[in-house]
Amino acid sequence: MSSPFRGRENPAAPPARLRKDAQCWLQKLLFGCMFHPGRAGRSGDAAEHRLDHKGPLMSYFALLMDLEGRRVSVVGGGAVAERRVRALLECGAQLTVTAPEVTDGLRRLVDEGRLALRERVYRSGDFAGAALAFVAVDDREVSASAADDARSAGVPVNVADEPSLCDFIVPSVLRRGRLTVAVSTGGASPAWARKLRERLEGEFGEDYEKLLDTLAAVRRRCMETISDPVRRREALSALADDSLLELARGCTAEELESEMLRIIGLEPDDA
Numbered sequence: 001m002s003s004p005f006r007g008r009e010n011p012a013a014p015p016a017r018l019r020k021d022a023q024c025w026l027q028k029l030l031f032g033c034m035f036h037p038g039r040a041g042r043s044g045d046a047a048e049h050r051l052d053h054k055g056p057l058m059s060y061f062a063l064l065m066d067l068e069g070r071r072v073s074v075v076g077g078g079a080v081a082e083r084r085v086r087a088l089l090e091c092g093a094q095l096t097v098t099a100p101e102v103t104d105g106l107r108r109l110v111d112e113g114r115l116a117l118r119e120r121v122y123r124s125g126d127f128a129g130a131a132l133a134f135v136a137v138d139d140r141e142v143s144a145s146a147a148d149d150a151r152s153a154g155v156p157v158n159v160a161d162e163p164s165l166c167d168f169i170v171p172s173v174l175r176r177g178r179l180t181v182a183v184s185t186g187g188a189s190p191a192w193a194r195k196l197r198e199r200l201e202g203e204f205g206e207d208y209e210k211l212l213d214t215l216a217a218v219r220r221r222c223m224e225t226i227s228d229p230v231r232r233r234e235a236l237s238a239l240a241d242d243s244l245l246e247l248a249r250g251c252t253a254e255e256l257e258s259e260m261l262r263i264i265g266l267e268p269d270d271a
Contacts, residue, residue: 077102163187177209
């Protein structure tokens with residue numbers, strides 16, 4: 001597969017120093033990345049400060065980001081890129097993939113109208129306007145150049161299998177409806193992150209989806225009905241009980257909701 005980065009143009013001139021420093025600190029706050037003002041375009045310096053295998057890893061800031069309707073750019077058309085794309089589509093992102101060749105799976109997604117495809121090599125400037133950028137190519141030099149381009153555009157970037165080039169890393173994720181459990185090793189071992197997530201799959205079964213959907217409905221009722229903040233807080237705390245999970249495994253959602261309302265002192269017909 002030919003590189004999606006060949007023939008790249010010269011990067012645009014960087015923004016003013018003040019703007020650049022503000023972008024760096026904002027990205028550090030939001031993504032836990034090891035950015036340093038004045039070093040945003042120097043991948044070598046970034047690598048030294050992000051991942052030192054001889055010293056302690058710096059901590060990442062964990063967050064859940066709303067990507068519904070947000071533009072996300074992916075460079076690469078292989079299996080890793082496809083996995084990223086499918087996960088992003090589940091979050092409602094508007095995706096653009098740039099690669100001269102793509103997997104059959106990505107091609108089907110394009111044909112279904114679920115993403116846009118630039119069927120060509122990556123060009124400097126392709127990340128402009130994106131909320132996030134992902135790079136998944138088998139060429140470290142290409143990856144480093146793309147990462148620098150993203151930072152010049154003020155776009156946080158993830159580079160597959162290269163934590164030293166990343167502004168943020170992607171955990172292994174377990175979903176059960178509203179429940180999201182993310183497991184990360186800080187880039188040390190994605191294989192172990194997957195292994196731990198697979199272990200948790202047995203711990204967090206499908207019953208959690210019913211439990212949390214019902215809790216969401218009851219919480220809305222509680223917020224609308226109980227005006228006293230102290231009583232409301234006590235009521236919501238009372239619903240964090242293991243017995244409700246056991247109940248969810250053997251009853252309907254309606255029965256579960258009735259029991260939750262009883263616990264917090266409300267009746268099904270309360271206004």
